Amino acid sequence: TxxxxxxxxxxxxxxxxxxxxxxxxxxxxxxxxxxxQEPGEGPxxxxxxxxxxxxxxLKRLTFQFGDARKDSSLHITAAQPGxxxxxxxxxxxxxxxxxxxxxxxxxxxxxxxx
Amino acid sequence: NAGVTQxxxxxxxxxxxxxxxxxxxxxxxxxxxxxxxxxxxGLRLIHYSVGAGITDQGExxxxxxxxxxxxxxxxxxxxxxxxxxxxxYFCASSYGSRxxxxxxxxxxxxxxVL
Numbered sequence: 001t002x003x004x005x006x007x008x009x010x011x012x013x014x015x016x017x018x019x020x021x022x023x024x025x026x027x028x029x030x031x032x033x034x035x036x037q038e039p040g041e042g043p044x045x046x047x048x049x050x051x052x053x054x055x056x057x058l059k060r061l062t063f064q065f066g067d068a069r070k071d072s073s074l075h076i077t078a079a080q081p082g083x084x085x086x087x088x089x090x091x092x093x094x095x096x097x098x099x100x101x102x103x104x105x106x107x108x109x110x111x112x113x114x
Numbered sequence: 115n116a117g118v119t120q121x122x123x124x125x126x127x128x129x130x131x132x133x134x135x136x137x138x139x140x141x142x143x144x145x146x147x148x149x150x151x152x153x154x155x156g157l158r159l160i161h162y163s164v165g166a167g168i169t170d171q172g173e174x175x176x177x178x179x180x181x182x183x184x185x186x187x188x189x190x191x192x193x194x195x196x197x198x199x200x201x202x203y204f205c206a207s208s209y210g211s212r213x214x215x216x217x218x219x220x221x222x223x224x225x226x227v228l
Contacts, residue, residue: 033217035219040221041221041222042118042204042206042219042222043157043204043217044219045216045217045218088156090217092215101159101162102159102215102217104149104156104157105156106154106155107156
């Protein structure tokens with residue numbers, strides 16, 4: 001079973017601060033996805049990273065996929081209250097049977113205080 | 115385009131009762147899945163389907179049944195509800211790409227079993 005470990009588990013910061021959350025595994029993933037889940041709603045896909053070393057930007061959010069494709073990070077610049085939510089990383093297995101089954105990390109719960 | 119819809123939004127059951135959680139998608143996605151989300155446990159896959167007439171078990175299938183008679187619908191049946199099934203249930207669909215399998219989630223059903 002491929003596991004994704006996310007850290008920190010909880011993060012509470014003031015509006016305007018920068019932050020980074022991490023998603024790590026001992027296994028190689030063919031791609032990694034990041035989702036944001038707001039209270040009472042389902043997760044919504046933010047981005048998919050595919051190539052080792054890839055960096056993708058989505059406004060104030062910067063996503064990076066590790067060179068070995070075993071880890072990823074999400075950096076938020078100048079956090080805003082609207083960034084509050086649960087951030088989940090997920091990925092399909094590198095190869096083999098069950099490739100449709102995503103593995104999810106347990107998430108980082110972010111609170112941005114106005 | 116409604117995306118993924120789930121009904122009901124909330125449900126309270128007594129131990130031993132049965133019920134069906136409904137899920138429908140209008141994106142013509144081949145792949146559909148059911149997850150449960152519990153505090154500290156993250157999203158866990160219950161059952162999934164790679165197309166009409168094809169279903170398979172995920173990580174936590176016991177106590178649940180599924181069927182996929184059409185591309186659009188993927189109901190989840192609780193055979194005899196137990197307090198351990200108190201959770202938030204999410205249905206998701208995707209194009210079924212083995213490489214990415216990016217998921218589109220419904221809004222969830224919050225189930226309480228007394």
